[in-house]
Amino acid sequence: MTELLLHSFAQNAFIAGLIVSLLCSSYGVFVVQRRMSFLGDGLAHVAFGGVALGLLLQFEPFWVSIPFTIIVAIALTYLKENSSLEVDTAIGIFFAVSVALGILFISINKRYVSDAFSYLFGSILLVSKNDLLYSLVFLLITLVIFLFWWERWTYSTFDYELAKVDKINVEFDNYLLSVLIAITIVISIKLVGILLVASYLVVPAATAKLISKTFSQMTIFSLIFGVISSEVGIFLSIIFDLPTGAFIVLFQASFFCLILILKYLFK
Amino acid sequence: MKDPIVEISELSVFFGKYCVLNKVDLFVRSLDFLTIVGPNGGGKTTLIKTILGLVEPESGSVRVFGKKPCSVAYKNIGYVPQIKTIDRSFPGKVYELVATGWSGRWKFALNDVLRQRVKEVLSTCGLEHLEDRQINKLSGGELQRVFLARSFIRKPKLLLLDEPATGIDTIAETDFSFLLEKLQKENQTTIIMVTHDWEYAYYHSTSVLLLNKSVVALGKPQDVFTEENLQKTFGHLGHEHNMDFILRKDD
Numbered sequence: 001m002t003e004l005l006l007h008s009f010a011q012n013a014f015i016a017g018l019i020v021s022l023l024c025s026s027y028g029v030f031v032v033q034r035r036m037s038f039l040g041d042g043l044a045h046v047a048f049g050g051v052a053l054g055l056l057l058q059f060e061p062f063w064v065s066i067p068f069t070i071i072v073a074i075a076l077t078y079l080k081e082n083s084s085l086e087v088d089t090a091i092g093i094f095f096a097v098s099v100a101l102g103i104l105f106i107s108i109n110k111r112y113v114s115d116a117f118s119y120l121f122g123s124i125l126l127v128s129k130n131d132l133l134y135s136l137v138f139l140l141i142t143l144v145i146f147l148f149w150w151e152r153w154t155y156s157t158f159d160y161e162l163a164k165v166d167k168i169n170v171e172f173d174n175y176l177l178s179v180l181i182a183i184t185i186v187i188s189i190k191l192v193g194i195l196l197v198a199s200y201l202v203v204p205a206a207t208a209k210l211i212s213k214t215f216s217q218m219t220i221f222s223l224i225f226g227v228i229s230s231e232v233g234i235f236l237s238i239i240f241d242l243p244t245g246a247f248i249v250l251f252q253a254s255f256f257c258l259i260l261i262l263k264y265l266f267k
Numbered sequence: 268m269k270d271p272i273v274e275i276s277e278l279s280v281f282f283g284k285y286c287v288l289n290k291v292d293l294f295v296r297s298l299d300f301l302t303i304v305g306p307n308g309g310g311k312t313t314l315i316k317t318i319l320g321l322v323e324p325e326s327g328s329v330r331v332f333g334k335k336p337c338s339v340a341y342k343n344i345g346y347v348p349q350i351k352t353i354d355r356s357f358p359g360k361v362y363e364l365v366a367t368g369w370s371g372r373w374k375f376a377l378n379d380v381l382r383q384r385v386k387e388v389l390s391t392c393g394l395e396h397l398e399d400r401q402i403n404k405l406s407g408g409e410l411q412r413v414f415l416a417r418s419f420i421r422k423p424k425l426l427l428l429d430e431p432a433t434g435i436d437t438i439a440e441t442d443f444s445f446l447l448e449k450l451q452k453e454n455q456t457t458i459i460m461v462t463h464d465w466e467y468a469y470y471h472s473t474s475v476l477l478l479n480k481s482v483v484a485l486g487k488p489q490d491v492f493t494e495e496n497l498q499k500t501f502g503h504l505g506h507e508h509n510m511d512f513i514l515r516k517d518d
């Protein structure tokens with residue numbers, strides 16, 4: 001067992017888990033508090049289309065999904081800000097079309113069906129050294145952006161209008177947030193899987209919210225829960241040789257329930 | 268002559284096809300205390316929001332401190348919104364909310380100086396006991412007073428208040444007019460306040476704007492509060508005793 005954990009793929013997985021969980025839990029607090037989980041869900045579905053296209057064209061799925069999800073993230077944000085049209089419906093359509101296309105792409109070239117499954121469920125074996133590098137770079141970018149934007153995003157999360165009165169460019173900030181969430185989702189897919197990435201994004205933040213009195217606390221707790229649950233999940237998945245994403249999300253969900261119960265008992 | 272703080276000319280605002288403000292002219296000088304009075308839906312909030320740059324005019328011009336609303340430094344303007352429906356699920360404390368009035372950001376953590384400043388303004392407003400409370404556990408009136416404190420901490424040059432006294436008990440209301448006067452004296456603040464309290468407008472403001480889509484009357488309270496003007500603004504005055512306070516004074 002220790003041998004297994006010393007393997008380079010295992011080390012990759014633990015590092016990837018650390019990076020990806022830090023990313024998801026930091027953006028997750030905004031996704032939860034702004035009630036944007038639909039965005040996470042929708043973008044994951046769109047990413048599926050991108051991944052399938054990448055597999056079909058035999059081109060790194062990561063780089064195919066990124067532009068797709070970013071464009072859709074921008075489009076959804078635009079729709080949300082500028083139209084009275086039912087945004088839910090629009091997202092539902094984006095959803096369906098990209099999943100349908102994804103299914104077609106995969107069926108055209110049956111050789112990649114098993115790869116497609118890895119992307120759906122997530123697998124530590126998919127995580128390459130290159131992936132680690134991209135995600136590390138993106139984590140550093142995120143860190144810098146958070147230094148400047150956390151206080152702006154938090155203010156407009158609390159109240160859009162007050163933030164606007166105080167000359168915060170809330171529209172731009174919203175687009176920025178959506179694009180960054182899109183990238184975060186695509187980066188997390190290899191480890192967690194398309195099916196579970198949306199919950200991976202929100203559960204640590206939702207758990208943190210249960211016990212936080214301020215938004216700063218919520219951010220910190222979310223990071224802690226995210227990292228712990230990801231590392232434990234990866235450990236278990238290596239030991240039992242079962243999909244990583246499932247372990248992580250199950251672990252996160254039980255954490256959430258535990259805290260919910262404790263909170264109920266002690267208040 | 269004192270500096271112009273707000274200059275509005277020929278301002279019209281539409282929501283879709285519906286005209287909410289029609290050719291409004293308004294001139295507010297430094298140290299004025301202007302109250303805006305008018306019926307529900309008369310466009311008072313819209314006028315305030317146009318001054319803040321939240322609402323885009325269809326035509327006409329708005330200048331605040333001689334600039335377009337969007338290019339005025341945020342520190343110069345304080346704003347107390349009309350009964351604020353906040354996101355009750357947002358985890359935050361009163362001192363954090365008040366601090367946004369100073370920094371224009373939701374701070375991750377407050378430094379000692381800012382924390383002290385928040386304490387001071389809360390105690391001036393008689394709200395020390397609320398400092399460490401969670402925002403979502405405040406009563407409506409408490410929240411309204413916290414928003415007042417939040418606007419005071421900025422020591423703005425221009426303060427816009429949209430029915431600030433709604434939901435506040437009478438005793439707090441007395442403190443409130445006292446605080447406004449203090450703020451105005453100490454910081455040379457110009458005040459624009461929407462109110463349904465005619466008596467307050469009559470006794471406390473230097474000028475009154477009667478607004479019902481367009482300007483019905485603008486001037487000194489004694490000149491503006493006439494039966495005729497009020498009738499024009501509100502249509503038929505259901506209960507004449509609304510004017511009692513003016514008659515009482517004349518006696």
Ligand SMILES: Nc1ncnc2c1ncn2[C@@H]1O[C@H](COP(=O)(O)OP(=O)(O)OP(=O)(O)O)[C@@H](O)[C@H]1O
Pocket residue numbers: 282287305306307308309310311312313314349
């Ligand atoms: N965002 C909006 N979209 C469409 N119509 C609006 C919007 N905001 C206000 N209105 C309309 O503009 C009119 C003026 O509204 P406003 O809020 O300025 O009135 P008010 O004088 O502040 O009224 P009250 O005394 O009730 O606060 C109303 O008829 C309202 O329905």
Ligand SMILES: [Mg+2]
Pocket residue numbers: 311312313349429
């Ligand atoms: Mg109003």
